[in-house]
Amino acid sequence: xxxxxxxxxxRYGDVAAVSGVDLTVADGEVVALLGPSxxxxxxxxxxxxxxERPSAGSVRWDDEDLAGVPVHRRGFGLxxxxxxxxxxxxVAGNVAFGMRMHGVEAEARHKRVAELLELVGLGGYxxxxxxxxSGGEQQRVALARALAPRPRLLLLDEPLxxxxxxxxxxxxxxxxxxxxxAGATALVVTHDxxxxxxxxxxxxxxxxxxxxxxxxxxxxxxxxxxxxxxxxLGCNRILPADAALDLLGVTVPGRVGLRxxxxxxDAAGPLEGxxxxxxxxxxxxxxxxxxxxxxxxxxxxxxxxxxxxDRVRLSVDPDGLAVLPx
Amino acid sequence: MPxxxxxxxxAWPVLAIVRLGVRDGGVGGVLAAAGTWxxxxxxxxxxxxxxxxxxxxxxxxxxxxxxxxxxxxxxxRAAVMVPFVLPTVVxxxxxxxxxxxxxxxxxxxxxxxxxxxxVARTVGGLWAHTDRRAEDAARALGASRPRAFRSVVLPALLxxxxxxxxxxxxxCATSFGVVLVLGGARYRTLETEIYLRTVELFDLSGAAALSxxxxxxxxxxxxxxxxxxxxxxxxxxxxxxxxxxxxxTGGEWGVVGxxxxxxxxxxxxxxxxxxxxxxxxxxxxxxxxxxxxxxGERGTLAVSGVDAALNSVxxxxxxxLLALSIGxxxxxxxxxxxxxxxxxxxxxxxxxxxxxxxxxxxVTVGFGYLVTMDALxxxxxxSPALVPLAQALVVTPLVVRIVLPVLRAxxxxxxxxxxxxxxxxxxxxxxxxxxxxxRSLLAAAGFGYVVALGEFGATSFLARPDSPTLPIVIARLMxxxxxxxxxxxxxxxxxxxxATVAAVLLIERLRVPSGGEF
Numbered sequence: 148x149x150x151x152x153x154x155x156x157x158r159y160g161d162v163a164a165v166s167g168v169d170l171t172v173a174d175g176e177v178v179a180l181l182g183p184s185x186x187x188x189x190x191x192x193x194x195x196x197x198x199e200r201p202s203a204g205s206v207r208w209d210d211e212d213l214a215g216v217p218v219h220r221r222g223f224g225l226x227x228x229x230x231x232x233x234x235x236x237x238v239a240g241n242v243a244f245g246m247r248m249h250g251v252e253a254e255a256r257h258k259r260v261a262e263l264l265e266l267v268g269l270g271g272y273x274x275x276x277x278x279x280x281s282g283g284e285q286q287r288v289a290l291a292r293a294l295a296p297r298p299r300l301l302l303l304d305e306p307l308x309x310x311x312x313x314x315x316x317x318x319x320x321x322x323x324x325x326x327x328x329a330g331a332t333a334l335v336v337t338h339d340x341x342x343x344x345x346x347x348x349x350x351x352x353x354x355x356x357x358x359x360x361x362x363x364x365x366x367x368x369x370x371x372x373x374x375x376x377x378x379x380l381g382c383n384r385i386l387p388a389d390a391a392l393d394l395l396g397v398t399v400p401g402r403v404g405l406r407x408x409x410x411x412x413d414a415a416g417p418l419e420g421x422x423x424x425x426x427x428x429x430x431x432x433x434x435x436x437x438x439x440x441x442x443x444x445x446x447x448x449x450x451x452x453x454x455x456x457d458r459v460r461l462s463v464d465p466d467g468l469a470v471l472p473x
Numbered sequence: 474m475p476x477x478x479x480x481x482x483x484a485w486p487v488l489a490i491v492r493l494g495v496r497d498g499g500v501g502g503v504l505a506a507a508g509t510w511x512x513x514x515x516x517x518x519x520x521x522x523x524x525x526x527x528x529x530x531x532x533x534x535x536x537x538x539x540x541x542x543x544x545x546x547x548x549x550r551a552a553v554m555v556p557f558v559l560p561t562v563v564x565x566x567x568x569x570x571x572x573x574x575x576x577x578x579x580x581x582x583x584x585x586x587x588x589x590x591x592v593a594r595t596v597g598g599l600w601a602h603t604d605r606r607a608e609d610a611a612r613a614l615g616a617s618r619p620r621a622f623r624s625v626v627l628p629a630l631l632x633x634x635x636x637x638x639x640x641x642x643x644x645c646a647t648s649f650g651v652v653l654v655l656g657g658a659r660y661r662t663l664e665t666e667i668y669l670r671t672v673e674l675f676d677l678s679g680a681a682a683l684s685x686x687x688x689x690x691x692x693x694x695x696x697x698x699x700x701x702x703x704x705x706x707x708x709x710x711x712x713x714x715x716x717x718x719x720x721x722t723g724g725e726w727g728v729v730g731x732x733x734x735x736x737x738x739x740x741x742x743x744x745x746x747x748x749x750x751x752x753x754x755x756x757x758x759x760x761x762x763x764x765x766x767x768x769g770e771r772g773t774l775a776v777s778g779v780d781a782a783l784n785s786v787x788x789x790x791x792x793x794l795l796a797l798s799i800g801x802x803x804x805x806x807x808x809x810x811x812x813x814x815x816x817x818x819x820x821x822x823x824x825x826x827x828x829x830x831x832x833x834x835x836v837t838v839g840f841g842y843l844v845t846m847d848a849l850x851x852x853x854x855x856s857p858a859l860v861p862l863a864q865a866l867v868v869t870p871l872v873v874r875i876v877l878p879v880l881r882a883x884x885x886x887x888x889x890x891x892x893x894x895x896x897x898x899x900x901x902x903x904x905x906x907x908x909x910x911x912r913s914l915l916a917a918a919g920f921g922y923v924v925a926l927g928e929f930g931a932t933s934f935l936a937r938p939d940s941p942t943l944p945i946v947i948a949r950l951m952x953x954x955x956x957x958x959x960x961x962x963x964x965x966x967x968x969x970x971x972a973t974v975a976a977v978l979l980i981e982r983l984r985v986p987s988g989g990e991f
Contacts, residue, residue: 198889218892219900225893231886235908244904245894296895 148174148332150195150300154204157190164190166356167204172300177326177333179347181340183379187356188336192302195334196225208299219248224298228305230285232277238264238288239273245296263291266325283314290322294329301326301333307342319345340380344368352376370470377404382469383444394418394441395463401473407433409467410445412453416462420445422453436461478799482862483830486841487688493681493844513686516662519577519652520645523584527641528634530585530735531592537732538593539600541721545733552736554977555743555970557590560927560944561650563966566951567742568655570749570963575655583651586739588641595640599633600626618724639694646690649836649930650944654951663687667836668933677844684837695828743970750963761964764957774946776939778965785942788932789925792864796921799865800872801914803827805902807873808880827873830866835930838863842935860942863931868921875920879913880906923976927969943969 150172157165165187172178180188193199195206197218206213213221224245232241242263243256251259264270267287272280277288286306293301306322307315323346326333337343343350344364352360352367360372371377374385382404386394391403396417410418412434420436420443427433432452434445436459445461453459534553538546556564564583572579607629611621649664656665663683670680721729751757765778774781803823810819830838842859883906891901907914929944936945943965950962 196889196893198892217897218889219895219897221893222895223893225890227886227890231884231890233887233891233905244891244896248891248895248900292890292894302893 151207155201156203157194157199158202163356168358172334175330177347179335179343179350180353181343181350182353184338186353188353192304192336196223196302197221222298223300224293225302226289226293226306229309230289238275242291242295249296267291282310301331303335377469377471381406399470402471404469406467407444408446410461411464412447412459413462416460418461422455422457486845489845490681490684490841512666516646519581520642522581523645524638524642526585527588527592531589533728533732534593534735535597536728538597549736553590553593556586556739562929562944562947565651565654566966567746570745575657580655584645584648591641592637595637596633603629639697643694664836671840747967750967761960764961781941781943781946784940788860789922791861792925793922795865796868796872797918800869804873804876804880828870830870839931839934859935860932863935864925864928867928868925872917872921875917876913879910883909919976923973
């Protein structure tokens with residue numbers, strides 16, 4: 148009961164969208180394909196669904212090569228970024244669609260529709276028109292629709308990207324719970340690392356059509372495999388080992404990546420600098436501080452933030468650091 | 474399947490005409506004759522004049538329909554469509570009721586009258602999907618209203634204007650009923666000349682040569698139109714969802730006024746016709762309508778007016794069903810070609826091939842049938858099935874043009890979602906495409922029905938004397954003397970018109986907001 152990608156290439160004419168991708172998704176596992184837009188992750192997902200044909204390599208399910216299996220026989224559910232609900236059917240009609248295609252009895256369909264709508268928090272919505280639902284509700288219906296025929300594998304293409312931020316964070320938590328409860332095997336495509344880390348057991352970082360790093364979220368977050376991956380995961384500054392020791396007093400085996408939260412304003416901190424810039428963010432204040440010859444980012448609490456030109460003391464927060472190979 | 478149908482019932486007859494022209498050496502002789510080039514000149518000249526006039530009258534109406542929120546747009550939308558679907562003979566008669574002597578002016582006016590709807594629809598369709606904010610941005614950057622129109626709006630509309638102009642030009646250049654009724658023997662186009670040579674002079678090779686000439690011209694215009702259409706479809710995909718309809722301000726009221734004036738002018742011949750059908754030398758009378766039950770003065774007709782109406786209904790029903798199945802199948806194939814891995818060109822060739830019957834004159838098609846259908850089994854040439862077949866050929870391109878844009882507008886991912894849920898390709902079509910295109914299918918059916926009902930050019934060749942359709946009866950009645958005969962013809966026109974208007978209003982109710990091109 149597992150998906151295996153073996154050296155998959157997808158080409159559009161002369162353009163290689165995906166090159167040599169190897170990846171497995173084990174039974175009950177949620178894997179996130181994480182990468183910037185245009186990195187080939189959605190193409191990869193479409194190749195798994197059978198909507199694109201790989202030009203080389205194979206997509207396998209339990210050792211069965213899926214090359215000759217058309218989309219509708221793969222038994223893989225797919226959720227698009229913007230739902231793509233059938234506008235001419237009501238909520239129940241959308242959720243029941245896959246079961247109708249598989250010849251499920253009407254009574255069993257009604258029962259499962261009710262059950263799934265309950266699961267996604269839309270109990271009693273059966274007769275509602277899908278065009279009257281909010282974006283978040285539409286995504287929940289799309290998820291219920293994909294889960295209804297009990298797919299072997301669930302494919303989610305940027306499932307939350309079309310929603311506004313507050314809703315996105317709420318739904319990401321809901322979705323993570325839903326996937327666990329349903330025991331779903333899933334492949335999620337996203338460009339948002341928060342989303343990937345919330346949902347996934349393992350994360351595969353993709354760039355320029357290739358997978359650069361695969362691992363549990365904390366490993367990827369703490370130890371990005373190269374500079375580009377580190378930058379994509381929020382490290383705005385990369386310091387060599389000696390500079391890290393000299394400036395921050397941290398000892399690491401390789402280079403160190405600094406996120407904006409790596410330095411915090413702390414009266415008892417060992418570092419000292421002058422505030423150059425100040426920007427208010429949602430739950431903190433972000434500063435640019437001159438520490439000796441370097442300009443580094445730091446954060447301060449919202450209450451009584453330092454003014455421009457103030458001298459501040461800083462301490463290092465290990466959670467804001469990432470370690471790169473040297 | 475659609476290609477096979479096109480092949481047997483379109484390409485073969487047309488090619489037979491071509492062969493006939495070439496074999497008898499008629500082409501050279503006809504091309505050398507000075508009269509031929511006069512004909513060509515008059516055909517193209519009146520078509521060009523009519524096209525310009527239709528554009529001038531159609532653009533304000535397009536603006537009104539696409540951009541203005543004023544009372545009466547619903548009425549305008551329906552009223553502007555009425556002339557387009559009126560049988561050409563009826564339009565010809567309507568103008569003859571106003572200009573009894575015929576002439577060039579009424580020909581040009583009648584052709585333009587007929588085609589204002591094409592311009593208003595095609596250009597208005599694109600205009601309604603053009604983001605108004607580009608214009609607002611130009612105004613904010615300091616452009617005056619006319620300047621913003623010239624430098625932003627007009628370039629965006631050019632593909633649609635070009636596409637509309639080429640379609641209108643084709644319709645006008647191959648217009649048959651109008652020219653026949655209004656031009657008589659004095660003003661002839663290629664189309665009517667082909668008819669006269671075939672029916673009255675039995676000069677088949679001369680007619681074939683002229684058909685060939687016309688076919689070449691039509692093909693050239695279609696290719697130009699195809700280019701314009703391709704640009705238009707890329708433009709359409711750029712459309713924004715911004716609200717584009719608002720109340721007109723300042724000078725825009727002037728344009729709105731012109732648009733309403735155009736629509737009222739369009740209604741004049743229609744009303745004239747109705748009045749004429751009710752008035753006799755002795756005052757108001759329903760004599761013409763009563764006479765429809767009979768066969769006309771001194772037995773002008775082989776059948777009664779009522780029987781002819783029933784013939785019309787039967788033929789149009791068969792033609793519509795046939796055109797609908799072929800047209801929808803073709804549209805599905807075309808949509809599939811675009812999303813598949815087939816090279817782009819294949820779809821475009823098929824697209825243009827399907828448009829050809831719209832441009833090649835119905836007279837050529839009808840004439841081609843006469844020449845070829847002997848060879849088919851079952852004595853098809855004298856069979857009554859020939860009329861619906863020919864009408865279906867005229868209607869199919871319209872069905873394709875109405876259904877295709879709607880099918881293309883269906884988000885591909887909707888089909889993919891259905892496929893991942895376990896729907897086979899055929900099931901996807903039934904569960905997704907069919908319900909979403911449903912209303913446009915009904916609209917295409919109603920529209921095709923009306924066009925088939927009024928089809929004159931091909932039918933006039935093919936209808937047997939003992940089973941004429943209503944437009945044929947009208948033409949026959951008009952060509953014979955007798956007060957009652959013309960009275961009866963006008964009454965039949967009114968009947969046809971009422972049926973048409975009812976159908977158009979029904980279609981308007983069904984029409985999806987961003988329906989087809991017509």
